[in-house]
Amino acid sequence: MKGNLGTLIYTRWRGEYVGEDEYGNRYYRDRQARFNKGLMASNEKRWVLYGGDEVEASRVPPAWHAWLHHTVDTPPNAGSFPEKKAWEKPHTPNRTMTAEAYRPPGHTLRGGKRARGTGDYEPWIPS
Numbered sequence: 139m140k141g142n143l144g145t146l147i148y149t150r151w152r153g154e155y156v157g158e159d160e161y162g163n164r165y166y167r168d169r170q171a172r173f174n175k176g177l178m179a180s181n182e183k184r185w186v187l188y189g190g191d192e193v194e195a196s197r198v199p200p201a202w203h204a205w206l207h208h209t210v211d212t213p214p215n216a217g218s219f220p221e222k223k224a225w226e227k228p229h230t231p232n233r234t235m236t237a238e239a240y241r242p243p244g245h246t247l248r249g250g251k252r253a254r255g256t257g258d259y260e261p262w263i264p265s
Contacts (some may be wrong), residue, residue: 149187156205157215161190161197165205165213184208196232 153166168183184206186198198206201214233239244252 145185149185153185156184156213157202158189158204159199159214161199163187163198163202164189165202182208187262194231199229 142202152169152205154169156165156167158164164187166187167183186202186206190197199214203231204210205213241248254264
C-alpha cells in the first residue's frame with residue numbers, strides 16, 4: 139500500500155474501506171460524509187491507495203475510475219457494472235516512458251526507418 143504519511147493517517151482516521159481491484163489498489167471514501175446525506179452527493183471525498191511498488195494513476199481500472207470521479211454512485215464491487223463483454227480487452231496501465239511503450243514504425247527508438255509512401259499522398263501546392 140503506497141501513500142504519503144499524511145494520506146495514510148487521514149485514511150486511518152476518516153476513511154471507510156470500499157473495495158479493492160485486481161491490481162491491489164484499495165479504495166476509500168470519507169466515513170463522515172455518510173452522516174451528511176443531503177449535502178454529500180458530489181462532495182463525498184473518494185481516494186485510492188495504490189498497491190504494488192509504483193504510484194501510477196493509469197493502474198486504476200475504468201470502473202473504479204468512474205466511481206472515484208463521481209460518474210457513478212455505487213462502487214464496482216457492489217454489482218453496479220455489467221459483466222465484461224467478450225470483445226473487451228483487459229485493462230492495461232499506461233506504458234509511456236517505459237521500455238514497453240508503443241513505438242510506431244519509423245520511430246527513432248525503433249530504428250528510424252519507416253516504409254516508403256504508397257503514392258496516395260499529393261502535397262498541396264499553392265497556385
